[in-house]
Amino acid sequence: MEETGNIRLEVNISPDKLEARVTLIVPDEGRGGPILITEQDVRDALRAKNVTHGILDSVISELVGNPAKFANVPVTVACGTPPVPGIDGKIEYPFLTLLHDDKRPKELDDGRVDYYSITNIPNVAKGQLLAAKTPPTPGTPGTAVTGEPIAPKAGREVMIKPGKNVVMNQERTLLYAAIDGQVSFTENDKVNVFPVFEVNGDVDFRVGNIDFVGTVVIRGNVPTGFRIKASGDIRVLGSVEGAELEAGGSIEIRSGIVAQDKGHVVAGCNVKTSYIQNANVTAGNQVLVSQSIMFSQVRAGKQIICNGAKGFIIGGVLQAGEKIAARVIGNASATPTVLEVGVKPELRQELSTITKELQNVYENLRKTDQGLGVLSQLLQVAGELPPEKRTMQIKLTNTRLVLEKEVKKLEARKKEIEQELEGDVPAAVEVYNLMYPGIKLVFGKLVRFIKQEFSRTRFIVLEGEITTSTLI
Structure with a gap:
């Protein structure tokens, strides 16, 4: 001054x-x-x-x-000169271009169209490149008005997550197929290549239940009572009734699900279909529906999207970690419909559990190192250890190796969860055309009952209340 x-x-x-x-x-x-x-x-x-x-x-x-x-x-x-933040690392998946191949159904000799013959299966060959990682950049430092350097925010690291039947290069930047088969994303975005099992028609008693370590393609329908389990994806080119479908990857049902409150559809990644009626559907990531969701129990780790030409949700209970969106929600009869969105409680619970486990492992590691340190001092003083002390040293050394391995495993999983939670966006319910009265919105512990019509509206939580804003 x-x-x-x-x-x-x-x-x-x-x-x-x-x-x-x-x-x-x-x-x-x-x-x-x-x-x-x-x-x-x-x-x-x-x-x-x-x-x-x-x-x-x-x-x-x-x-x-x-x-x-x-x-x-x-x-x-x-x-001053502001710092330039680094660019986040990214992963490119060259095989995804296969998903955009010609999807037109096959035309038969008599002019009819065989919709069950659409061959939209992204097969890859052994040795084919599946994923390539571009590392993050550190950013450019800035300069304060006092001349001091200002550290930039470094780009976010990303990791290729190898699953089954894939190999990585030594630098862990490239991922290749180890066998011929179909690529499938499973839990935590792991990339796998699975062999493919095909049924050229409906699932019936000649085919029976299917439990396959790979991807299953059904070129027909899946009736009530049958069970299909796959470690990869399940693709049904017809419809699914009250059957049980379980996939480690994604489930795609070309027609739709009419389950009559029987069976279930469970996918580690996404569920994609035209309509869901009186069904129980669970997806680790997204549920994508083009036409309608009616009187069903639907759960998604991230999003439930019903945004086709009709895109309506009526009745049932829908739960999503991040967002539920549709063109129309509810009906003029005020049919009770429950929409629940919010944080991913299972991930936060797992993070809490892992943190406690790490504390215990760190403490056991400290005690093990303490014991090894005492034995090392005895060895330096005496020149050699008595047999019982030597046996103890071997046991402690083996224990330390096991604990180190456990620490690496827990720390890696903790980092994965923290990265996933870091990308959390505020939970939202979005209606693009009209929401009718009779809807119950639940955001964590907050509840709002819809008693009037809303059009083109986003519901989010601000300052402890469920608030609305108009969609542009």
């Missing part, structure tokens, strides 16, 4: 150190007279606060030339 005649120069630096402001503080008794200030006065005041970078000479000249204009008004006289 500098005194100059009848005024005082005050310099303030912003918390992020990217801006310095000068205020000419003029006392009441000095406002009637001339304000005398020189460029040197301003520069001395800046120097006293160590402001050396990004000084705006033109602003200082204007300040000195017409000080009365700036009396008691803060003016920016120096701007």
